[in-house]
Amino acid sequence: MRPTAIMLLSPPLTLLLVYSAYGSDPVLSPQYQHRDPGSGQLRLCSMCPPGTHLAADCTGAAPTRCAPCPDDQFTALWNYLPYCLPCRNLCLEEDNQEVERECSPSGDRVCRCKEGHYGELCAPHSECGPGHGVRISGTSQRNTVCEECPLGYFSDSSSAVKPCRKHRACGPWDPIVLPGSRWHDASCLSCDGIKHRVGVENIRALLLQVFTGSMKRVKKLMNFVSRYIQAAEWEGEQCGVFAAREGGSLCDQFQTWLAQAPELQLRRLPEMLGAAHLKSLGERIKRKISSLDKLCR
Structure with missing residues (x-):
């Protein structure tokens, strides 16, 4: 059955009704009313399909004439607009946007957030x-x-x-040197490895476990972090960039320093803790490191 004539409404409302009834199906040809300026007669003219706009109304001798949308303009619906709509602005990289769908004669440009961004x-x-x-x-x-x-x-x-x-599972021939926590993995080391040297990564994991297990001494640990971690220097670079500016907790700041500190500085940690009135914590670290050498004797 041929669609009924649509009353002459404002273009946005008319287009909304047309979209609801026809979508963008080019087989159907929705119509609009047009009053012939010469005869004063009301005519039913075919609308223009998406991707085009109205170039001339129909007459008694000729059908509606449509024209394609120029570059960077579009119409997404059946219409009788005298011009196409401009596509939206470019998707801006500085706004963390990228193009999801480029502008076409029948559709606007669509932007989306770049990977790793939202909202x-x-x-x-x-x-x-x-x-x-x-x-x-x-x-x-x-x-x-x-x-x-x-x-x-x-x-x-x-x-x-x-x-x-x-956490990694240590085998019978690779004993656990350091149990895992929610901040670090368990450390496994073979007896041969323990006899030859204590790896720097095992020292890092051990130090982190001892430090995180002593978080009740907040004031003294804050003094230690302020004195050594935020002000530490090696190879001309400040460790302080990882400090309160990042809003990190004491544990976060210590862990960041721990991941980058050279081995010599790690081995000086008991001495540094003693100077920050955390001598018992420094002694505990010494005992932990010493116990690694005794595992396979």
């Missing part, structure tokens, strides 16, 4: 800090959802994509 403002996905992992990954519409690493799992870095990882 109307394309804000960056939040990172989950050390001891936390990604539970639900962020999308273009939703921010990252973090969770505290459960027992047996860890995360030793800040990330917007990485979940908590499971």
